[in-house]
Amino acid sequence: MPETRAFDLVVIGAGAAGLSVTAVAAQLGVRVALIERGRMGGDCLNFGCVPSKALLAAARHAAAIRAAARFGVTAGEPQVDFTRVLDHVHHAIAEIAPNDSEERFTGLGATVIRGEARFAGPDTVAVNGMTLKARRVVIAAGARAAVPPIPGLDTVPYLTNETLWQNRTRPRHLIVIGGGPIGLEMAFAHRRLGAEVTVLEAARMLGRDDPELAEGALLALKDEGIALREGVRIARIEGSGGAIAAVLDAGGGREERIEGSHLLIATGRRPNLDTLDLDRAGIETTRLGVKVDRGLRSVSNRRVYAIGDIADIDGIGPRQFTHVGSYHAGIVVRSALFRLPAKIDYAALPRVTYIAPELAQVGLTEAEAREAGHRDMAILRWPLAENDRAIAEGTTRGLVKVVATPKGRILGAGILAPHAGEMIGMWGLAITTGAKLSTVAGMIAPYPTLSEAGKRAAGQAFVPKLFAPMTKRLVALLRRLG
Numbered sequence: 001m002p003e004t005r006a007f008d009l010v011v012i013g014a015g016a017a018g019l020s021v022t023a024v025a026a027q028l029g030v031r032v033a034l035i036e037r038g039r040m041g042g043d044c045l046n047f048g049c050v051p052s053k054a055l056l057a058a059a060r061h062a063a064a065i066r067a068a069a070r071f072g073v074t075a076g077e078p079q080v081d082f083t084r085v086l087d088h089v090h091h092a093i094a095e096i097a098p099n100d101s102e103e104r105f106t107g108l109g110a111t112v113i114r115g116e117a118r119f120a121g122p123d124t125v126a127v128n129g130m131t132l133k134a135r136r137v138v139i140a141a142g143a144r145a146a147v148p149p150i151p152g153l154d155t156v157p158y159l160t161n162e163t164l165w166q167n168r169t170r171p172r173h174l175i176v177i178g179g180g181p182i183g184l185e186m187a188f189a190h191r192r193l194g195a196e197v198t199v200l201e202a203a204r205m206l207g208r209d210d211p212e213l214a215e216g217a218l219l220a221l222k223d224e225g226i227a228l229r230e231g232v233r234i235a236r237i238e239g240s241g242g243a244i245a246a247v248l249d250a251g252g253g254r255e256e257r258i259e260g261s262h263l264l265i266a267t268g269r270r271p272n273l274d275t276l277d278l279d280r281a282g283i284e285t286t287r288l289g290v291k292v293d294r295g296l297r298s299v300s301n302r303r304v305y306a307i308g309d310i311a312d313i314d315g316i317g318p319r320q321f322t323h324v325g326s327y328h329a330g331i332v333v334r335s336a337l338f339r340l341p342a343k344i345d346y347a348a349l350p351r352v353t354y355i356a357p358e359l360a361q362v363g364l365t366e367a368e369a370r371e372a373g374h375r376d377m378a379i380l381r382w383p384l385a386e387n388d389r390a391i392a393e394g395t396t397r398g399l400v401k402v403v404a405t406p407k408g409r410i411l412g413a414g415i416l417a418p419h420a421g422e423m424i425g426m427w428g429l430a431i432t433t434g435a436k437l438s439t440v441a442g443m444i445a446p447y448p449t450l451s452e453a454g455k456r457a458a459g460q461a462f463v464p465k466l467f468a469p470m471t472k473r474l475v476a477l478l479r480r481l482g
Contacts (some may be wrong), residue, residue, distance in 0.1 A: 003130045005111075007033045009336065010125050010134040012276070014044020017308030017325030018140030019100055022208045024333045026108040027317035033134075034110050035117040035127050040143050043309075044322040045093060047162045052185055054092035056354055058085045059192035063356070070394065080194050081355065082170035090167060119281035123303050132249030136303055136336045139283075139290055141276065142322060143309035148177070156239035158263040161186075171195045171262035175246055179205030181353040184221065188355045191226050198227040198258055200246060205230055206353065210365040210414045213401060217359045217416055220397060224356075237263070269320055271310040288312040293302035294343040295335055296328055305332050313344060321351060350424050357384075357398045357419035362428040363412030368402050374411065378404045378437075382457035384417055389448035393418075400457040402427070408436035409462065415451055418423040426454060437461045 001121045009025050014036035025032040039046045061078075079371035098104060102112045115128040121153045125132045134253040147153070159167060161182060172191045176183045177203030190196045197473035199205070205228060206214035222228060233249040244263045248256040271289040282301050290306035291299050292313055298304040303329040306312075307328035309320045320325075327344075350362040369377055375459035384390040384398035398417035404410050430440055445451050 002126075005033070005130060006133045007031045007111070008135050009138065010035065010132050010136075011138045011140060011141055012125065013272075013308070014040045014100065014105075014112075015140060015308060015325065016044050017142075017323045017329050019105070019115070020326045020329030021138050021140065021307070021332050022105055022110050023108060024329070025337060026105065026110040026184065028095045028337060029109070030337060032110050033113060033114045033132055034105060034254065035115065037116045037126070038113070040102055040105075041097060043144075043161075044325075045096060045100055047165065049322050050093055050096055050198070051089045051165050052161075052182075052189070053354065054089040055085065055189045055193075056185065056442075058088055059189040060356070062194070063192045063335065067394075080170065082193065082467065083168045085193065086165065086168045092451045104192060116275060117276065118277040119283070120277070121303055122281050124281075125385070136305065137281075138332055138336070139273075139276070139304065139306040139310060140308050140325070141272040141310055143271050143289075143318070146270040147265055147266060148266045148267050150177075150234050150237055152237040152239075153265075153413060156244050156246075156263065157318050158237075158265050164264060167262070167308055171260070173198070175200065175244065175258060175260035176264045176266055177234065177246070178249075178264075178266030178268070179203075179228070180208075180266065180268070181206070181351075183264070184217075186264060186266065187226050187355050188221060189225050196260075197225075198260065199229065200232050200234060200258075201228075201230050202232060202234075203230070206359070208351075209353070209361055210367070211358055212366075213361075213399060213414045213416045216397065216399060217353065217355060217357070220357060221355060250393065255346060269309060271318075271329075273310060275317065286312045286315070287315045290437035291315075295341075296331055296344065297335070307332055316329060319345070319346065319349060321349075324349065347443035348428040350421075350428050352421035352424065354421065357395065357417050360418050360420035360424035361412070361414045362424050363410065363431050365401050365402060365412055365414060366401075369411050374403075374405065376406050377411070378406060378408075378461050380437075380457045380460045382453045382460065384450070384453060386456070387448075387450060387453045389450050389452070390417070392448065400453045402437070402454075402457050404437055404461065409437055410437060410440075413454070415454070417453065419450060423451055423454060 008030045009032040011022050011034045022034045065078040067077045118126045120126040173196040176187045176199045187197045187199045235247045235249045238245045238387040243259050245257050245259045250256045283298050284300040289310035289312040292306050292311050296305050308325035309318050331342040353359040380402040382400045385396040390396045395418045401414045403412045410430050437458045445455045
């Protein structure tokens with residue numbers, strides 16, 4: 001007879017979203033079970049955010065050495081020991097791992113179970129021969145790399161974000177299939193570490209970002225020496241003699257062959273739902289994940305929540321960022337534990353592509369604002385070429401772009417700049433709190449900083465009125481009156 005245990009909350013998946021829910025629930029004294037079949041910390045710690053940013057840090061240092069001469073510092077070409085670079089990557093993972101460990105969460109009061117979870121009923125989860133009865137279940141199973149059905153791909157060794165970190169040989173020529181943030185970040189890092197890199201994209205690279213800012217980002221990548229190919233059709237993948245070739249359909253019966261030493265697949269993510277037996281719990285799904293409402297509850301089983309990379313909210317699909325998982329966790333805690341009304345609001349959801357310069361966006365892009373029905377908008381810009389800090393540091397490529405209503409309500413902001421990910425938070429706060437352009441323009445920014453560019457962009461909204469003929473006449477009158 002299988003052992004049956006009762007819990008207030010069962011969480012499936014120990015990634016960022018699942019860990020956040022579990023930590024709060026356990027510290028509140030809730031009987032919570034956390035089930036994980038793989039590594040604690042999930043994709044972000046082991047295969048995503050942490051290792052990728054560690055690799056990018058190494059790439060940044062290599063680039064700084066190459067650029068030192070223009071500042072009067074002689075250094076020469078950096079010597080990249082790729083094995084030691086990967087040692088740094090794994091050291092970063094190991095340093096953060098205790099925060100996500102089984103020991104930590106057991107210490108908080110959670111029951112951590114390592115095994116494969118499967119639903120056995122609407123409120124029942126089976127794992128390791130046990131049956132867990134739960135008042136509420138949170139599915140935080142995450143997503144994995146989606147592998148496209150390209151002919152011949154299964155005949156060659158290829159990398160994904162999960163296997164990339166085991167490769168300790170610097171690629172001679174890395175071919176990346178996929179021109180989204182993951183593909184471009186890894187292309188950028190490997191190029192700066194000395195590899196030749198080609199990126200292949202079927203549509204438009206950085207397709208979700210503002211085209212004006214994306215164009216600047218892609219030009220910067222080209223200047224790094226990365227070959228970017230948009231609108232390509234890959235006919236097949238071939239391998240021979242240790243080389244990997246992407247054969248492109250060049251039209252008119254012609255083909256083009258691009259050969260490399262390594263191949264990275266970065267063509268999106270697919271939800272980890274295959275083994276959960278969701279049908280036994282009456283949980284409706286889509287190809288993008290679990291179908292949930294804006295409170296993150298399953299539309300077909302109200303005992304169940306789905307959060308993070310697998311939450312298909314009102315058909316708009318998941319937002320696959322670690323910070324979204326943590327945000328979702330807060331909503332579930334308010335709803336499931338405190339019975340408070342809580343719904344998602346992505347009006348101030350930020351995203352960053354960590355290349356150089358970084359590309360950050362919060363709120364609506366110009367195109368998204370027009371699609372949402374905003375016609376009479378203020379589009380405000382301030383180039384980094386007019387920012388004193390950027391000039392002093394020789395990093396003048398970039399732009400702050402703000403979209404607002406005629407009355408000054410901020411709809412969105414995009415930044416192409418060094419440290420854009422750090423700069424975008426101010427705009428997210430402005431959108432969340434309803435602060436207007438006048439508030440940002442009136443802010444006292446320390447000099448010299450890149451954040452001044454945001455203040456100056458906001459100030460552009462008031463330039464026409466400030467220097468209008470009527471204003472000049474008023475100033476002249478006041479001068480005459482003493």
